[in-house]
Amino acid sequence: MKSAQQIVRFVLPAVVFAGGLVLWEMIVDVNDIQPYVLPSPLLVLKTLVHDWPILSQSLGVTLLTTLEGFVAAALGGVALALLFNQSKWLEYSLFPYAVILQVTPVIAIAPLLLIYLQQQTAVIVCAWIVAFFPVLSNTTLGLNSVDRNLAGLFQLYGASRLQKLMLLQLPAALPYILGGLRIAGGLSLIGAVVAEIAAGSAGAGSGLAFRIAESGYRLNIPRMFAALLLLSLAGIVIYGLLALISYLLLRRWHESALGKES
Incomplete structure (x- = not known):
């Protein structure tokens, strides 16, 4: 059944x-309906095949930017959450600024970053800004959600702070961390796309989002749809890979993954 x-x-x-x-x-x-208004799916597919050399190169640029922003967000978010867990004063001092960074629209930040940073660096920073907060907040929540009885047991046996962190808090927080990473994967792609559009409007760009904007200016709507299709597929693949990693890490012991096997 x-x-x-x-x-x-x-x-x-x-x-x-x-x-x-x-x-x-x-x-x-x-x-x-004319192609410059609404292309047919077959025309979009033909355009994808015909323009593949250009689109594939732009896709590689966007994916590389997304990966760099995601890795920076993952490492930075987990590391800062660990510091917050060890020092409440540090959390009270810096967490509000992380919230401010999250609620500020990245489309407003991107033009400023393009002024002060090199183009590729600015695009990576935008991807990092968007993806950073979910990792930080989920990891912080996971580290602070340890069962009190288990925490009391570790304290009763005289476990050090490092032992408590490595043997209790991090394993308990792993589902939260992986959930934050799944969210951050898609958001890093969104941040890269937004930054590439801003970079394209500034007269520089080579990513897939730049190709979409360029196709719109030239009324090459079939290429625009083909590039958008590649972006959607990239987002689906990113989420699928992160979901698979999460399942493989949790399948033997966590309820969220055990339920999928039954």
Whole structure:
């Protein structure tokens, strides 16, 4: 029964997607809509194949930026959360500024960063800004959510602060950390895209978001759709990889992963 439900769970979205593509193709053909208004799915696919040398190079630039921003956010967020956990004074002093950094729209920060930093550095910083806070907040929450009884047991046996951190707090916080990383993966791509659009408007850029803006200026709408398709696929792959890593790390002991195996 469960296997049948899992099959339906994966088949239904594919059927809906295929039906949407067929409906889209029919609407374009019946109404004779011009490609610069709305290209058909087949034309988008042909454009993706024809312009693949340009789009693939831009995709590589965007993915590299996303990876660098994500790694910086992951390392910085976890490290700062560990410092917050060890020093409440430090948390009270710096956490409000992390919140301010999160709520400030990155589209407003990107032009300023492009003035003071090199283009590629500014784009990476934008990706880091967007992805940093979910890792920091989730890790901080996880480290502070340790069971009080287990914490009392460690204290009763005279465990050092390092032993408590490594053997109790970090394992307990791992699901929270992985959840923050899954969120940060998609947000780092969004930050990279926003920064690339700002860099493109400043007259420089080579990422996939720049190609979208460039295609819009030239009314090359099929290429715009093809680039947007690549961005969507990149986001899905990033989330899928992080979800897989999370499952592999939690499947033997955490309820969130154990339930998926039954």
